[in-house]
Amino acid sequence: MKPGRVRVHIDRLVLRGIPREQRDAFVAAFEKELSRQFAQAQPHGALRARHAPTLEAGRLQLPGSSGPKQLGLQAARALALGLKG
Known part of the structure; x- marks a missing residue:
């Protein structure tokens, strides 16, 4: 079975x-982590179709020593979780 296409548009x-x-x-x-999360979605039908003006990922709480890469990774995981669940 050919996997479906996932398209994400983030306006802001x-x-x-x-x-x-x-x-x-x-x-x-x-971007890298979000792509990885979507590639791992099994089956691809597990991702819910959404068209929403806003999708809140919630607050991310990381240790003060976390840099922008770690924060980007956590934010992508939170967004993917919201789309999957």
Whole structure:
């Protein structure tokens, strides 16, 4: 069976508390992890179709030493969980 296509369009990503110079690293980690999460979705039908103006991923609580890459990874996991569940 051929896997279905997953299309995600994020019009705006609000990054409060992340310094401007760290945003590119956050976004790169976010995109990479989100792609990985969707590739692992088994079966692909487990992802719920959604068209929502806003999808809240909730607050992410990480140790103060976490950098933008770790935060991007956690944010992508939270978003994927919201789409899967």
